[in-house]
Amino acid sequence: MVLALLLVPLVVQAEAQQGKVVDPNGAAIAGATVTAGNRTTLTDAAGHYRIEGSEAIKVRAPGYARSLPATSGDTVRLTPLLPKALYLTVYGIGAPFLRDPALEVIQTNRLNALVVDLKGDRGLIPYPSAVPLAQKAGATKLRTIPDLQQLVASLKARNLYLIARIVVFKDDLLVGLRPDWAVRSGRAVWKDREGLAWIDPFVKEAWDYSLAVAEEAAAAGFDEIQFDYVRFPDATGLSFSQGATEATRVQAITSFLREARRRLAPYNVFTAVDVFGYACWNYDDTGIGQRIEDIADATDYISPMLYPSSFHLGIPGYRNPVQHPYEIVKLSLDVCKRRTAAAPARYRPWLQAFTDYAFGGQKFGAIEIGKQIDAARDAGTVGWMLWNPRNVYSNSDFRPEPKPAH
The missing domain is CATH 2.60.40.1120 (Carboxypeptidase-like, regulatory domain)
Incomplete structure (x- = not known):
């Protein structure tokens, strides 16, 4: 015994x-x-x-x-922080003629955050990633960021909150390497309007690629990992590795976000997800797996893309959205927040800082951008982010700060 x-x-x-x-x-x-x-x-x-x-x-x-x-x-x-960010693409972060003016605009207008593409819309990764699939797919050929940690250190020296944007399921380069992971149309690999292929969100084996890139970003010192294109394509007649219903689509998207949060836990980084603006208004999954109530339980921040130009049908009471940028942003956020009042996720919207392309070509300058910022503030969001795909920002995009009362 x-x-x-x-x-x-x-x-x-x-x-x-x-x-x-x-x-x-x-x-x-x-x-x-x-x-x-x-x-x-x-x-x-x-x-x-x-x-x-x-x-x-x-x-x-x-x-x-x-x-x-x-x-x-x-x-x-903990110290309160409301990120107010500009965005730079995989090209913009490495081009001094784009990066330096953006940083000057940030400093002059008292912004405090920067969103940087670390895996862009075409699958490119702008730094020498050690992820084997990235190298095999040719994703690291651009190298506009020679040293990721050095970049982070230089931006942190400016007291910037850093957000790594990672495009997930839209990845033409990865499909080129692994066509068995692709979304299909019949037997052929399906391509979107830009001629780019997508990864099937049901293929969990493919998730590891974007999550490995996310871990590199977190290890380098980014404060937040923002996942974009975490959705199914908005097209019909497509084939996936399993049956695509609203329930299975929603489960795939939320499961990816939960796995991302689990994988990134040791790094103490925030996780975020970009969603369609109409996802705020649609009570189904908009056909792409983004049902706002489910997403709100799986991430720290939700970033609806509230560009007035993208609301092609307007919203109730406002059929020409570019004429009502305040209402588009404020009312969309109000609907979202009501639907997810009991959930932990908070909102930080993407706002339009580019010329309208759908309702007559209206320029979005200080007045239009300012109205969107006002709406985000009035809706109680945790900051905001400005999207300009050309990465061209100007001090004239911002209204002068009101002088403090004496």
């Missing part, structure tokens, strides 16, 4: 770590994500957490900057 007891392995339980998460005024932050290694938990209504493991504690909560590592028992104070 004594020998038998000696042979039983001794199991040592890791001591749980406990603490509290508060804002600068000492008020509890409920629902903050606390990470220790690859384990996560959420703070309770009083801001308290308890988590197993001896690793340093990391904390984040939408609307706040990420915390530095803390130790058990600490009261972690």
